[in-house]
Amino acid sequence: MQQMPQQLNLSMENKLFLYGASGHCKVIIDIVKSNGAAIEGIVDDFPKADFILDIPVIMSDELIESGSFIIAIGNNKTRKKIADSNTGVFANAFHATAIISPFSTIGKGTVVMAGVVVNPHAIIGHHCILNTGAIIEHDATIADFVHISPGVALAGNVTIGEGSHVGIGATVIQGITIGKWVTIGAGTVIIKDIPDYAVVVGNPGKIIKYNNENE
Numbered sequence: 001m002q003q004m005p006q007q008l009n010l011s012m013e014n015k016l017f018l019y020g021a022s023g024h025c026k027v028i029i030d031i032v033k034s035n036g037a038a039i040e041g042i043v044d045d046f047p048k049a050d051f052i053l054d055i056p057v058i059m060s061d062e063l064i065e066s067g068s069f070i071i072a073i074g075n076n077k078t079r080k081k082i083a084d085s086n087t088g089v090f091a092n093a094f095h096a097t098a099i100i101s102p103f104s105t106i107g108k109g110t111v112v113m114a115g116v117v118v119n120p121h122a123i124i125g126h127h128c129i130l131n132t133g134a135i136i137e138h139d140a141t142i143a144d145f146v147h148i149s150p151g152v153a154l155a156g157n158v159t160i161g162e163g164s165h166v167g168i169g170a171t172v173i174q175g176i177t178i179g180k181w182v183t184i185g186a187g188t189v190i191i192k193d194i195p196d197y198a199v200v201v202g203n204p205g206k207i208i209k210y211n212n213e214n215e
Contacts, residue, residue: 015040016069025072034096076163
């Protein structure tokens with residue numbers, strides 16, 4: 001991971017492609033356009049449309065290997081599978097309205113949407129999604145392939161493991177550790193540590209089951 005230097009880490013020589021023609025893709029298009037950058041095309045294994053927001057959708061086997069990529073897929077396990085099987089150059093995209101501390105660190109392939117706040121010494125992993133209006137407080141650590149949904153508030157010194165999904169409007173108090181591949185339900189309030197693979201809902205959050213490690 002590297003210090004966050006700019007709004008979109010694309011060189012003039014590289015063309016940008018998005019991988020995945022989904023609703024999530026539309027939001028990433030908006031992020032890229034907020035920075036005045038362009039998208040060459042949208043890659044999809046089974047395209048259902050020829051264009052999304054006037055950008056051409058192409059089959060994955062038509063993809064030119066040169067260029068930079070953002071995986072525009074919301075599902076964390078699918079995003080990990082694609083990233084692990086692709087050796088391309090991955091770009092970041094940060095919405096122009098996001099407030100990102102220059103003292104934070106953000107990994108490759110991560111997208112930061114409109115209105116997000118990332119405060120000092122937060123560490124964000126690779127291929128994460130920081131969705132609209134989320135707050136990541138100081139000294140938080142978010143591992144690879146995590147999805148922080150719209151309106152989530154993470155207090156200081158929160159740690160979240162690989163592949164976990166924090167649902168819309170959830171709140172996590174300071175100093176909490178959430179394990180890997182955890183699912184936090186919408187509006188949940190987390191006041192104690194959560195083990196790997198747990199599914200948590202309610203206020204305060206309670207474990208209702210566990211995700212299958214092999215799913």
